[in-house]
Amino acid sequence: MAHPTTIPPNSKKEPRRHAIGRPSVRVYRRDWDADKRRAAAQLDQAEPAWLVSYGLGSRRFFAVAAWPVSRPLIVEAINVDELRDLMREAELTEIAANRAYVPREVRP
Template sequence: MRQLRNVTRVYDPDQRATAARLEAQYRPRWAVWWGTGTRRFWAVPCWQGAPVLIVDGRNVDELLAAMRAAETGPARTPVGAWGRP
């Protein structure tokens, strides 16, 4: 009988490490991660009153540009019942 090994492969370790460094640098204002399926960096703003959005980029420069645009852009109003006063 053949034994199965419990092997877990970590995909894109360099990109994951880069995302972890970015999150440590921009915490607590942003949560950052690498999407192994999308092959993109992703971030969501976490400050109180932050716009309701998710930003992404194919590389770090694109992600940081999208994060800056979200921080300096016009405020967005939340959509849905939870966004009403």
């Protein structure tokens, strides 16, 4: 017997895709924002002092400092070029505020 909310009794509607007894339907995988995720992966490889990722839900690029900082250092942007600029600005700000440790990749 089908679930009452899936197929109302005496209904002339066709059973839904997930109804009991329906044949399975192949669902194709969608590769959402593949170009942006690829750009984030390339920037992540090019910037060893940062962890770079792309948020599918937010559709924004994020970078997290991968070296000891005085406070969590996260920057976000709508494109890779803006993110790279914000990363350089954050590095300079961190260098000015705390010269205790700056990774070699970031030193001016």
